[in-house]
Amino acid sequence: xxxxxxxxxxxxxxxxxxxxxxxxxxxxxxxxxxxxxxxxxxxxxxxxxxxxxxxxxxxxxxxxxxxxxxxxxxxxxxxxxxxxxxxxxxxxxxxxxxxxxxxxxxxxxxxxxxxxxxxxxxxxxxxxxxxxxxxxxxxxxxxxxxxxxxxxxxxxxxxxxxxxxxxxxxxxxxxxxxxxxxxxxxxxxxxxxxxxxxxxxxxxxxxxxxxxxxxxxxxxxxxxxxxxxxxxxxxxxxxxxxxxxxxxxxxxxxxxxxxxxxxxxxxxxxxxxxxxxxxxxxxxxxxxxxxxxxxxxxxxx
Amino acid sequence: xxxxxxxxxxxxxxxxxxxxxxxxxxxxxxxxxxxxxxxxxxxxxxxxxxxxxxxxxxxxxxxxxxxxxxxxxxxxxxxxxxxxxxxxxxxxxxxxxxxxxxxxxxxxxxxxxxxxxxxxxxxxxxxxxxx
Numbered sequence: 001x002x003x004x005x006x007x008x009x010x011x012x013x014x015x016x017x018x019x020x021x022x023x024x025x026x027x028x029x030x031x032x033x034x035x036x037x038x039x040x041x042x043x044x045x046x047x048x049x050x051x052x053x054x055x056x057x058x059x060x061x062x063x064x065x066x067x068x069x070x071x072x073x074x075x076x077x078x079x080x081x082x083x084x085x086x087x088x089x090x091x092x093x094x095x096x097x098x099x100x101x102x103x104x105x106x107x108x109x110x111x112x113x114x115x116x117x118x119x120x121x122x123x124x125x126x127x128x129x130x131x132x133x134x135x136x137x138x139x140x141x142x143x144x145x146x147x148x149x150x151x152x153x154x155x156x157x158x159x160x161x162x163x164x165x166x167x168x169x170x171x172x173x174x175x176x177x178x179x180x181x182x183x184x185x186x187x188x189x190x191x192x193x194x195x196x197x198x199x200x201x202x203x204x205x206x207x208x209x210x211x212x213x214x215x216x217x218x219x220x221x222x223x224x225x226x227x228x229x230x231x232x233x234x235x236x237x238x239x240x241x242x243x244x245x246x247x248x249x250x251x252x253x254x255x256x257x258x259x260x261x262x263x264x265x266x267x268x269x270x271x272x273x274x275x276x277x278x279x280x281x282x283x284x285x286x287x288x289x290x291x292x293x294x295x296x297x298x299x300x301x
Numbered sequence: 302x303x304x305x306x307x308x309x310x311x312x313x314x315x316x317x318x319x320x321x322x323x324x325x326x327x328x329x330x331x332x333x334x335x336x337x338x339x340x341x342x343x344x345x346x347x348x349x350x351x352x353x354x355x356x357x358x359x360x361x362x363x364x365x366x367x368x369x370x371x372x373x374x375x376x377x378x379x380x381x382x383x384x385x386x387x388x389x390x391x392x393x394x395x396x397x398x399x400x401x402x403x404x405x406x407x408x409x410x411x412x413x414x415x416x417x418x419x420x421x422x423x424x425x426x427x428x429x430x431x432x
Contacts, residue, residue: 034355173353180346180356197313198354218318218361225316276408281316 004031006153006185007052011061014047021047023209024061029202031152032182034175036196036217037189038288039206045189046086048206049157052187053083065153079107082151086158088142092131096124096141100148107149115148121170135162143171147178154178156188160195168195175199193284203284205291212291217284224287225261226280229254231273237298241269245290248297257282257290304341304379311352319354323362331371331382342372342380 007029014022021044029035039045050056052063054070063070066077073081090099096119104110119126122140133141139162146154160168172195178184179199190196196203196217203220205213213220227241230253239249243260258265261279269277282290309326311319330336342348345363349356363380366372373383410420 032357169353173350176349176353176355180349182357194314197319201355201357218320218358221316221318222321283314283316285314286316 005029005064006031006033006066007187008064008067009052009062012048012051012058012063013060014044014051014056015059021209022051025206025211027204027211027214029185029187031185032179033202034179034186034200035188035202035204036200037187037204037206038191038193038196038284039189040292043206044209045206046157049155049187049189053081053155079109079149080152082146082149082154084139084142084146084156084159086161088138090130090138090141092129094130095126096128096130096133097126099130099141100144103145104148110149112148114150115144118144118147118174121174122167136164136167139163140167140171143174147174150178152184154184154186154188156186158189158191160190160192168192172199193288197284205288207291220287221281221283223261224257224259224282224290226282226286226290227254227256227258227261227266227269228278228280229256229269229273229275231275233274235273244295246293246295248299250299257287304343304347305336307343307348307351308335309352311354313354319352319358320362320365323348323352323359324366327362327366328371336382338382338384340382341375341378342382344379 005028007027009025009027012022012025012027013020025048037045037048047056051058052065052070054065054073057071065073066080068074068077091102094102100115100119104112104115118140122144124137124140124144130138130141139159143156143159146156160171163171175186176199179186186199200217203213203215203217204211224245229235232252234252235249235254237249239254240247241256241258242265243258245257245259246255248255266277266279269275308330309323311322313319315322317325327336327342336342342363343351345356345359348359352359363372367374367380370383372380375381406424407420410423415423
């Protein structure tokens, strides 16, 4: 199958005044990928999303969406794109059905059957005015508006932040339905790694303005492990493991989180140091935490 | 013919990739006889919806099981448990697969201060209980 690049960026920079938020992002997202975007608060997730949408202009480098510069995105490309911002803002005096009808009018191929189905599934009152809706209800409505024209690319900025666990599951189910044909591309930022683990094919992790990780989720879980190493003699002060994210050495034991763990590498460690090596699997939250810890700690015995 | 009902337990937040969890459970169910040769597995779509995971994950698990010879593709029907069971692998290969697990057992046994004979005795005891 031809892999079509839906999102592409090269050395993308964005600064606000003297604050450099994005410092060279190289990203390529192919059709069918479901990419979860992770990062601490303030790591630049929303800024990246806005640069890709053309809501912010890049300071240097470039971005491409459907092969076009997002800052001057054509109408045809916009019709293939769905976006839900962190804070959904809609005309408060319109009712739920009026907002849907109003939005639908902008799209030649609006799927009313889908927007009706989602409105019922998410229990939104069609006659209710938008003003008094709760943040969670607004987010659901925002999702309906973003999904209604069956976009090829869906970009969601923390789509589940305001949703309760039941609504979150419903949302994930809808997202899985949308992506099941493997033709749709999704980029969503989130703090809830367990949701991401269900739906994402890839994970992009922003740290200090750069992409610290961009990889297939299964590959990440297969390769990023924590090793508990214990030897009979003391480990040298400079003990290190290739691809280590974090190294903690205390006398005869070492705790190492590394990105490129394989059976062979573990066996090499065993024979090189005459060590006992235990390999721990890490879930995404643990990997995220490992990436944000102090990289080295060496204590005397 | 209807596919067999799904009795899988998936933990998305485990450190083990979901496709590997699916593979392990199919293998285990085949080994225990709960899945029999010729049984039809749920479609990728059904399985994805049931477990609420990305369908690509399910199809990855199925393809790898097919490559391993545990499942076979029945055109237009889906995936079936292979008639010739995976025990067609050589004894050496199967022992190799077991080695890793035994390695943990032996390490733990020695940590507990058991002798070689005492460790082996435990393995024999467990085997005897199975018969």
